[in-house]
Amino acid sequence: MNLVIDIGNTAAKIALFEGSVMVEVVYASNRSLECLESLCSKYQVEQAIVATVIDLDGELLSRFGALRLPILWLNSQTPLPIVNLYETPETLGYDRIAAVVGAHEQFPDKNVLVIDAGTCITYEFIDSNGQYHGGNISPGLQMRFKALHQFTGRLPLLESDGRKLPLGRDTETAIRAGVHKGIEYEIAGYITEMKHKYSELLVFLTGGDEFSFDTSVKSIIFADRFLVLKGLNRILNYNNGRI
Template identity: 75%
Template sequence: MNLIIDIGNTVAKVALFDGTSIVEVVYESNQSLDCLEAVCAKYTVDKGIVATVIDLNDKILSQLGQLTIPLVWLDEKTPLPVINLYRTPETLGYDRVASVVAANEQFPDKDILVIDAGTCITYEFIDSYGQYQGGNISPGLNMRLKALHQFTGRLPLVASGGEVLPMGKDTETAIRSGVLKGIEYEIAGYISALKHKYPQLLVFLTGGDDFSFDTKLKSVIFADRFLVLKGLNRILNYNNGRI
């Protein structure tokens, strides 16, 4: 069984895979992995992968150091089952490349846009030849709401949940509608632009934030909250024998 450790900007996820199937996902603080001992006692784990977008503290490093299984520490030198054309692979977030690895596994001969809506919103493109062409990074939902409050003198901090109108009728709905509609139109714009160049484009939506947006291209969108975990599992399996 595979142990997948995904340490993000907000939370850490510890997942168990049996082959390509998810068995369990445990959510943790990204400042500790206290669940590791119980998870490893519950399952027979053969190998694992660690991917992080933050610098790990001594506690997590100690907890990982106590694991007795072979580990892949994902970095720019880790072999990938796709071709990485990013100019600076050492600066590429593991979650970005893992998401396209997973999408490519499901549709290896398709042009794919992966939209990951988490702390940031990322847009990643992998072509039908299995070449990761790169992607863009945009502020996420809560980042946008906080920025409007922190970088202005009087605008309040507005919660994402609540009334959303075509045009806001007060400051609260103006901010919420502006942010959510802005994200909606941004996503639709990326899809439309790439769809024009790649008519058979497939679109994956993943990440921690939920969006409801109307688009004529909605039929080409696949929602998969665990896309990054699946990509990390594929990378681990691809490196089996190298660890």
């Protein structure tokens, strides 16, 4: 079995795969990965891949060592089943390239826009020849709420859930609608622009945050919460025998 770990800025996701089938997924703290050892004793793990976008402390690193598993630490040197055209592959987030690999595995001969709504929202483009062109990074849902509060004197920190109006009628609804509509228009804008350039465009939406869209946008979106984990598993299998 493959142990697949995606350590993000908000949470870590740990999954087990048999071949290309995900058999379990657990959310954990990105600092302590508390369930690491128990998952490894529950399953017969043969190899692992770890992708992190944060620095890990020595204690966590030694816990990985104690697992006594071959571990592929995803980095810019790792062979990938796609062509990476990013000008600075050494600074590219591993979750971003993994999401692209996950989407390309499912639709290898399509142009795909991959949207990952986590701590940040990322927009990635891979073409039907398997060439990853790059993409954009913008603030995520929680980050937008926090930024409005932190950088002003009068704006409260709001929850994403709550009263929703198309146009705010008080501070609370104004902030909530501003954040939600901002993200929805942003996503719809990317889709419209990219569809203009590539008429046969598929759109993948992944990450923990879900949004509501009008039906025309909704009809072309594939939602797959675990695209990053699936992409990491694909990268691990692609490198089978090399670790």
